Amino acid sequence: MEYTNLGTAGVKVSRIALGLGLRGQADESVAQHLVEHAIEQGITFIDCANIYGPMDDRTNIGRSEVVVGKALAGKRDQVVLTSKVCSAIGTDPNDHGASAFHIHREIDNSLRRLNTDHLDIYLVHTYDEGTPQEETLRALDDLVRSGKTRYIGCCNYKAWQVCRALWISDSTESASYRCI
Numbered sequence: 001m002e003y004t005n006l007g008t009a010g011v012k013v014s015r016i017a018l019g020l021g022l023r024g025q026a027d028e029s030v031a032q033h034l035v036e037h038a039i040e041q042g043i044t045f046i047d048c049a050n051i052y053g054p055m056d057d058r059t060n061i062g063r064s065e066v067v068v069g070k071a072l073a074g075k076r077d078q079v080v081l082t083s084k085v086c087s088a089i090g091t092d093p094n095d096h097g098a099s100a101f102h103i104h105r106e107i108d109n110s111l112r113r114l115n116t117d118h119l120d121i122y123l124v125h126t127y128d129e130g131t132p133q134e135e136t137l138r139a140l141d142d143l144v145r146s147g148k149t150r151y152i153g154c155c156n157y158k159a160w161q162v163c164r165a166l167w168i169s170d171s172t173e174s175a176s177y178r179c180i
Contacts, residue, residue, distance in 0.1 A: 001042030
């Protein structure tokens with residue numbers, strides 16, 4: 001297996017990442033075996049999200065994290081673990097988005113399901129037009145400062161949205177996070 005730095009950070013990951021959307025997998029024990037086998041083969045980059053679950057069925061929200069948590073028992077330090085937040089996990093008004101409220105609640109839920117005390121990378125899954133980026137970045141900074149995640153990032157953002165987030169990060173002198 002080949003390893004490389006992740007973005008601009010010093011952390012090394014396998015060039016192959018295992019994504020745990022489980023869109024075509026109904027059997028959680030088979031999915032758990034897949035994660036265990038991937039780690040045995042040297043894959044160290046494991047990616048999931050708070051909404052992922054077997055068959056991509058929204059009634060299974062969070063189950064992917066449970067599967068990963070079981071598979072990582074005794075192996076947590078061998079992998080770089082990511083999860084994501086922002087997508088709708090329910091129908092209540094605060095069950096989606098990148099507000100501080102949702103981010104803080106959902107990382108605690110993800111950590112519980114993953115059976116770990118921290119994530120290596122926490123990603124905002126989609127851009128939230130209803131929440132100021134400053135609020136989102138402050139909440140993510142709080143998570144880094146508290147040790148709940150080591151790095152932060154985003155996915156499914158447009159280039160201008162990423163540039164604006166980086167500008168906000170650069171202009172906030174007290175920020176403790178590192179965007180990757």
